[in-house]
Amino acid sequence: MRQHALSLMFLGVTVASCDGGRPSVLNGAGATFPYPIYSKWFLDYADATGVRINYQSIGSGGGIKQFSDGVVDFGATDGPMSDEEMARTKYGEVLHFPTVLGADVVVYNLPSIDTPLRLTGQALAEIFLGRIRRWNDPRLAALNPALSMPDEDILVVHRSDGSGTTYIFTDYLNTASSAWTIAAGGPGRGKEVAWPVGIGGKGNEGVSGQVKQTPGSIGYVELAYAKQNNLQVAHIRNAAGEYVEAAAASITAAAEGAIDAMGADTDYRISIVNAPGASSYPIASFTWILVYRTPPDAARGRVVQDFLRWMYSTGQQSAAALDYAPLPPALAQRLTDRLAQIQLTGSQ
Amino acid sequence: MTPDAAPLAEPAGETPPASVSALQGTSIGDRIYRALTVAFAVFIPILLALIAFEVVAAAWPALQRFGFGFLTTSSWDPQRELFGAAPMIYGTVVSSVLALLLATPLALGVALFLTEFSPRWLRQPVSFLVDLLAAIPSVVYGLWGIFVLLPILRESVMPFLANTLGLGNTPFFAGPAYGNSMLAASVILAIMILPYISAVSREVLMAVPRSQREAALAMGATKWEMIRDAVVPYARSGILGGVILGLGRALGETMAVTMLIGNRHEISASLFAPGYTLASVIANEFAEATNEIHTSALMACGAVLLVVTLVVNSIARWLVWSVARESTR
Numbered sequence: 233m234r235q236h237a238l239s240l241m242f243l244g245v246t247v248a249s250c251d252g253g254r255p256s257v258l259n260g261a262g263a264t265f266p267y268p269i270y271s272k273w274f275l276d277y278a279d280a281t282g283v284r285i286n287y288q289s290i291g292s293g294g295g296i297k298q299f300s301d302g303v304v305d306f307g308a309t310d311g312p313m314s315d316e317e318m319a320r321t322k323y324g325e326v327l328h329f330p331t332v333l334g335a336d337v338v339v340y341n342l343p344s345i346d347t348p349l350r351l352t353g354q355a356l357a358e359i360f361l362g363r364i365r366r367w368n369d370p371r372l373a374a375l376n377p378a379l380s381m382p383d384e385d386i387l388v389v390h391r392s393d394g395s396g397t398t399y400i401f402t403d404y405l406n407t408a409s410s411a412w413t414i415a416a417g418g419p420g421r422g423k424e425v426a427w428p429v430g431i432g433g434k435g436n437e438g439v440s441g442q443v444k445q446t447p448g449s450i451g452y453v454e455l456a457y458a459k460q461n462n463l464q465v466a467h468i469r470n471a472a473g474e475y476v477e478a479a480a481a482s483i484t485a486a487a488e489g490a491i492d493a494m495g496a497d498t499d500y501r502i503s504i505v506n507a508p509g510a511s512s513y514p515i516a517s518f519t520w521i522l523v524y525r526t527p528p529d530a531a532r533g534r535v536v537q538d539f540l541r542w543m544y545s546t547g548q549q550s551a552a553a554l555d556y557a558p559l560p561p562a563l564a565q566r567l568t569d570r571l572a573q574i575q576l577t578g579s580q
Numbered sequence: 581m582t583p584d585a586a587p588l589a590e591p592a593g594e595t596p597p598a599s600v601s602a603l604q605g606t607s608i609g610d611r612i613y614r615a616l617t618v619a620f621a622v623f624i625p626i627l628l629a630l631i632a633f634e635v636v637a638a639a640w641p642a643l644q645r646f647g648f649g650f651l652t653t654s655s656w657d658p659q660r661e662l663f664g665a666a667p668m669i670y671g672t673v674v675s676s677v678l679a680l681l682l683a684t685p686l687a688l689g690v691a692l693f694l695t696e697f698s699p700r701w702l703r704q705p706v707s708f709l710v711d712l713l714a715a716i717p718s719v720v721y722g723l724w725g726i727f728v729l730l731p732i733l734r735e736s737v738m739p740f741l742a743n744t745l746g747l748g749n750t751p752f753f754a755g756p757a758y759g760n761s762m763l764a765a766s767v768i769l770a771i772m773i774l775p776y777i778s779a780v781s782r783e784v785l786m787a788v789p790r791s792q793r794e795a796a797l798a799m800g801a802t803k804w805e806m807i808r809d810a811v812v813p814y815a816r817s818g819i820l821g822g823v824i825l826g827l828g829r830a831l832g833e834t835m836a837v838t839m840l841i842g843n844r845h846e847i848s849a850s851l852f853a854p855g856y857t858l859a860s861v862i863a864n865e866f867a868e869a870t871n872e873i874h875t876s877a878l879m880a881c882g883a884v885l886l887v888v889t890l891v892v893n894s895i896a897r898w899l900v901w902s903v904a905r906e907s908t909r
Contacts, residue, residue, distance in 0.1 A: 290867060292868060394869060395868060414660070419659065420659040420660075423868045425657070434838050434864060
């Protein structure tokens with residue numbers, strides 16, 4: 233019986249490699265950040281349709297590379313492709329489809345503080361620039377009048393590996409603080425920057441492990457890691473001046489706040505850090521799936537399109553359980569309509 | 581070879597000329613065998629040369645752009661496209677050498693105990709356990725380092741070194757003790773290379789002829805004198821060979837070091853301060869390096885690591901050679 237299933241699987245692979253007919257295996261590669269939710273989606277989608285999707289979470293950089301070379305059916309990235317990168321693809325124009333929302337949270341280890349710390353983008357930038365070096369600095373105390381801030385050194389922990397998590401965090405600091413920008417001599421924004429202070433941990437698990445163990449430390453990780461490790465999480469002041477906790481609702485609110493600013497012809501390569509709206513969490517971001525406007529293989533392109541359509545309706549419902557925030561329904565609808573822009577006729 | 585082999589062949593009696601010619605290596609089978617071994621022997625250097633060529637070719641844009649400054653500057657800023665590898669070169673060499681300093685006495689102690697002092701029933705289990713250290717995956721060492729070693733260093737060892745011993749006033753143990761540091765990386769490396777040094781040393785010490793020991797004892801030497809004057813000098817070059825093996829392993833070790841060294845592009849005299857190694861920076865950044873000069877700078881780190889390994893190994897080999905020559909005099 234099992235052998236039967238196995239040979240059927242191989243048959244599937246063979247069929248998929250032939251042109252014409254409906255492919256039953258797709259290949260994708262890219263971001264690690266959405267990997268948990270993507271793998272759930274791919275499993276559920278396979279259950280629903282019988283189409284298997286192989287996804288290699290090799291990182292956004294590798295995903296963009298493989299997608300640009302035409303090796304995979306779709307790419308996935310945490311940071312949008314640059315114009316330069318879009319100009320160098322093998323099969324022409326690229327469409328960015330936001331799939332889900334994620335957020336970075338600021339985690340810290342101060343055993344003497346039991347209510348959440350309040351921080352602003354400005355203060356965070358000063359800490360990560362090494363200009364605020366002690367927890368009882370007047371600038372931090374002013375934001376937290378109710379807390380007695382400990383007289384301790386701040387240990388900054390950042391990512392040592394290039395990562396979408398770092399991109400979101402530095403994108404936020406870049407927006408919130410003028411001192412952070414390249415123009416002002418700061419580190420700027422990117423998957424990897426030259427950090428003025430602190431030690432580097434490898435991966436979300438490296439940073440959360442370090443913060444969990446070292447009193448006086450502060451770092452940034454994806455929301456899920458902060459929850460799993462029971463870390464103390466700061467409330468961040470948003471563009472409307474409210475201190476907000478990161479949660480599915482406040483992250484989705486950030487995307488809602490950003491929708492209004494989007495033009496009808498947006499290419500969705502947009503940043504939603506510091507989004508307007510009283511309940512928006514400010515350090516949030518889309519993560520994207522990349523497809524060609526004219527897929528080289530129309531049959532495979534059609535399956536990718538079908539998967540995305542499924543993902544915007546059924547798939548979105550499983551996001552929150554895995555600590556991702558679903559897209560606002562209005563946006564999911566707009567994106568479903570946008571799927572029609574994938575041209576499946578011209579090719580082959 | 582033939583002079584030794586010929587007398588062995590003779591007792592067979594009337595040896596047909598065919599087998600003599602086989603011994604001289606003219607039969608077809610022998611020639612094939614010879615060609616095969618030559619091919620294998622040549623294959624490895626060619627492979628190495630190809631790797632070196634590929635790495636240098638990929639590193640060329642960065643080497644051309646930054647020139648010699650790549651080796652001497654310490655800024656590493658992907659956003660401004662400025663790359664300098666000095667802190668990584670420093671970190672690679674210092675962490676490896678420090679690891680050797682920590683591991684060698686320990687490994688030698690283990691080897692000497694097992695060959696000279698240990699009761700027979702204890703020898704097998706202890707050497708098995710020491711050898712087992714080599715079988716633990718690097719990432720497990722890293723995790724153990726984060727959850728066990730770092731807290732011990734931070735809460736006990738570092739305060740002890742800095743305050744109790746008063747070394748905190750020297751530049752080598754100055755600054756705050758956060759755990760992730762050059763010291764942590766060196767300690768984990770020392771544990772990781774220990775089995776290599778101790779296994780080689782053990783084999784070499786066991787190979788010291790019994791007569792050597794008996795002669796020393798017959799001269800009235802104590803056990804300690806016997807080990808110091810008769811056993812260790814005899815095994816010296818072999819032990820150094822084991823140390824070189826450990827050094828090679830330490831220079832290239834990546835995962836555990838990356839998890840413990842703190843990954844900071846800065847040269848600091850203090851062992852309490854975080855550092856960086858060449859292998860770590862490649863492991864950290866290669867996956868997400870998309871622009872060409874960044875990738876090239878990482879390949880340049882690989883090229884520099886090749887050269888550093890070559891230089892350090894050459895120095896070590898020269899040491900072994902001069903020690904060996906000395907002991908034969």
